[in-house]
Amino acid sequence: MPDPKYWAQLKIDPETKILIREGIPTILNPLDKHALEAALQIKEKTDAEICLVSMAPSSAVMVLREALAMGADRAFLFSDRSFSGSDTLATARVLSAGIRQIGHFDAIFCGDFSLDGSTAQVPSQVAELLNIASVCHVESIKWSEEDNFIWVTQKIEHGDVTLRATPPILLAVTKEINRPRHISFLEIIEADEKEIRILDNSGLGLEPKTIGISGSPTQMADLILHKGQREGRIITGSLTEIVQQLTERLTQSGIL
Amino acid sequence: MKQKQKYFIFAEQRAGVLHDVSLELVGKCRELSDKTGIEVTAIICGKNVRTLADVLLVQGADQAIVAESELLEPYRIMPYTSLLADICKKYRPDVLLFGATSMGTELAPRLAARLNTGLSAHCIELDLDGEGNLLQFVPGWGAGLMATIKCPGHRPQIATVKPGVMSKLKVTTTAKGNIIEFKVPATLDTSGPTVIKVKQKKPEKVSLEKAEVIVAGGWGIGDQQGWRLLEELAEILCASVGATRPAVDEGWAEEDQMIGQSGKTVKPKLYIGIGISGVMHHTVGMDESGLVVAINKDPKAPIFDYADIGVIADYRGVVPALTRAIKEKIKSLTCHLGDN
Numbered sequence: 119m120p121d122p123k124y125w126a127q128l129k130i131d132p133e134t135k136i137l138i139r140e141g142i143p144t145i146l147n148p149l150d151k152h153a154l155e156a157a158l159q160i161k162e163k164t165d166a167e168i169c170l171v172s173m174a175p176s177s178a179v180m181v182l183r184e185a186l187a188m189g190a191d192r193a194f195l196f197s198d199r200s201f202s203g204s205d206t207l208a209t210a211r212v213l214s215a216g217i218r219q220i221g222h223f224d225a226i227f228c229g230d231f232s233l234d235g236s237t238a239q240v241p242s243q244v245a246e247l248l249n250i251a252s253v254c255h256v257e258s259i260k261w262s263e264e265d266n267f268i269w270v271t272q273k274i275e276h277g278d279v280t281l282r283a284t285p286p287i288l289l290a291v292t293k294e295i296n297r298p299r300h301i302s303f304l305e306i307i308e309a310d311e312k313e314i315r316i317l318d319n320s321g322l323g324l325e326p327k328t329i330g331i332s333g334s335p336t337q338m339a340d341l342i343l344h345k346g347q348r349e350g351r352i353i354t355g356s357l358t359e360i361v362q363q364l365t366e367r368l369t370q371s372g373i374l
Numbered sequence: 375m376k377q378k379q380k381y382f383i384f385a386e387q388r389a390g391v392l393h394d395v396s397l398e399l400v401g402k403c404r405e406l407s408d409k410t411g412i413e414v415t416a417i418i419c420g421k422n423v424r425t426l427a428d429v430l431l432v433q434g435a436d437q438a439i440v441a442e443s444e445l446l447e448p449y450r451i452m453p454y455t456s457l458l459a460d461i462c463k464k465y466r467p468d469v470l471l472f473g474a475t476s477m478g479t480e481l482a483p484r485l486a487a488r489l490n491t492g493l494s495a496h497c498i499e500l501d502l503d504g505e506g507n508l509l510q511f512v513p514g515w516g517a518g519l520m521a522t523i524k525c526p527g528h529r530p531q532i533a534t535v536k537p538g539v540m541s542k543l544k545v546t547t548t549a550k551g552n553i554i555e556f557k558v559p560a561t562l563d564t565s566g567p568t569v570i571k572v573k574q575k576k577p578e579k580v581s582l583e584k585a586e587v588i589v590a591g592g593w594g595i596g597d598q599q600g601w602r603l604l605e606e607l608a609e610i611l612c613a614s615v616g617a618t619r620p621a622v623d624e625g626w627a628e629e630d631q632m633i634g635q636s637g638k639t640v641k642p643k644l645y646i647g648i649g650i651s652g653v654m655h656h657t658v659g660m661d662e663s664g665l666v667v668a669i670n671k672d673p674k675a676p677i678f679d680y681a682d683i684g685v686i687a688d689y690r691g692v693v694p695a696l697t698r699a700i701k702e703k704i705k706s707l708t709c710h711l712g713d714n
Binding site: 122125128130137205206207210234235236237238239240241242243245246247251252253254255269270272273274275276277278279280281282283284287290292293334335336337338339340341342343348349350351352353354357358360361362364365367368369371373374 | 388393448451452455475476477479480481482483484486487488490491492493494495496503509512514519520521522523524525526527528565566567568569570571572573574575576587611630635636643644654664665666667678679680681682683684685686687691692695696699700703704
């Protein structure tokens with residue numbers, strides 16, 4: 119996803135209402151690091167293989183390198199011009215088709231949401247299209263190897279739910295789950311040897327009418343830069359003056 | 375006459391307690407029904423939930439669909455998806471709304487994928503376009519952008535709505551709507567994880583979402599003593615205390631006091647933000663507030679872009695002085711009353 123530090127530079131094409139992201143660096147979605155860390159902790163105990171999957175422009179290779187350096191084994195990047203403009207359902211179609219191609223898996227780990235769109239919709243939709251169960255808002259995972267049960271706590275309003283799951287399952291994690299490891303320079307160099315496979319739609323074979331803008335049931339009717347419409351009055355002066363102006367204003371607005 | 379549009383609301387309950395957002399959604403649909411003919415149906419499922427159906431009718435729903443079964447208590451994603459898909463296939467709603475809660479945000483996307491339809495997330499406003507499509511207003515990119523989403527070619531149009539941003543009906547009626555019992559089919563999908571334990575405590579104070587005045591603090595508060603100054607101001611204003619993520623991480627405030635993207639959305643009449651820089655992850659949760667006052671010593675803090683009144687000063691001076699001034703003001707008011 120685009121680096122939040124540069125979001126202030128985002129512009130909207132007035133004609134197409136599409137977000138202009140050019141010139142904004144791509145970073146790994148912060149929650150995805152937590153998801154990878156959760157998988158890595160299980161790998162340390164079970165000798166699992168970790169495979170990264172991403173749908174993104176080909177420039178995302180750098181981001182995948184970083185994630186490989188954290189300890190993932192290999193990566194798949196699903197990248198095709200025809201994927202652009204996909205809403206969450208079309209995105210989930212691409213991801214689930216790609217995951218099917220890779221083959222057998224026990225669990226899918228992902229961030230609960232991405233920081234940019236923040237829809238939190240893709241995880242459940244990928245699970246649905248793969249016909250597997252899912253748990254979102256996951257705060258802890260314990261994989262018990264003897265019986266192959268996965269113990270999960272899910273955050274709910276003012277509390278949590280403890281669930282017992284079995285593979286295959288999709289788990290979407292919150293930032294409370296762990297603290298992602300840092301990577302060393304050496305690990306980044308070593309990750310250069312790990313495989314990143316880039317697949318376009320000729321490899322996935324999705325019907326054009328199910329992906330991209332035409333395959334998305336939702337449409338962007340409008341997109342506006344949301345600028346606050348506030349008075350923006352700055353109160354200055356001595357402490358007494360500041361307090362006086364504040365109390366006057368609070369009285370005016372009927373709060374005091 | 376044109377047929378009424380069918381708006382369905384997933385009325386969320388856990389352990390027999392209805393989530394407020396469900397009533398807010400009923401209120402919003404009633405408001406939209408002034409623009410076009412809408413029949414509002416609430417879906418309630420679980421075990422022994424019939425009394426909740428009555429609540430939904432009193433709060434403005436035209437009818438309630440009740441699905442009761444042992445298999446639906448407690449909530450699990452697979453049975454609920456399967457049940458809601460069956461209900462949608464039978465009744466063909468035009469719109470289906472969920473609260474953007476822990477439950478709603480995982481359930482709605484799965485259902486939308488199963489029904490091959492579109493949905494939008496965390497809406498803060500709903501409206502109708504000229505063709506009767508639902509317009510869904512969604513903040514994104516940390517609220518820097520506002521997108522209007524619609525789903526013209528697929529039904530139902532599904533959306534999750536942020537709790538606290540819409541209002542339930544003020545005036546309630548006597549329930550005159552009817553209750554439809556939906557027989558839970560034998561084909562109900564009971565797969566998926568087993569619920570071992572549900573832990574949920576009741577929130578003690580007035581919830582932030584309902585507070586009329588909020589005093590919120592951020593990382594700039596610096597320490598526990600500073601936080602105390604903020605709480606004293608809140609007390610005199612009868613305000614609830616809110617916090618940013620860093621303030622919660624520092625242990626000055628509880629998790630359920632957090633306002634913003636991963637916390638609550640609030641819209642008090644008065645919001646006073648102290649020592650809050652104003653990153654988008656926080657402001658997305660407060661920028662619907664009435665009067666916004668920001669106190670911060672950093673003149674470049676982005677919070678000032680979201681404030682009606684900005685005070686560029688060290689809060690350690692301003693806040694206690696403001697508390698004292700308000701105390702005196704209240705005292706003088708009570709004296710006047712005494713004179714009469």
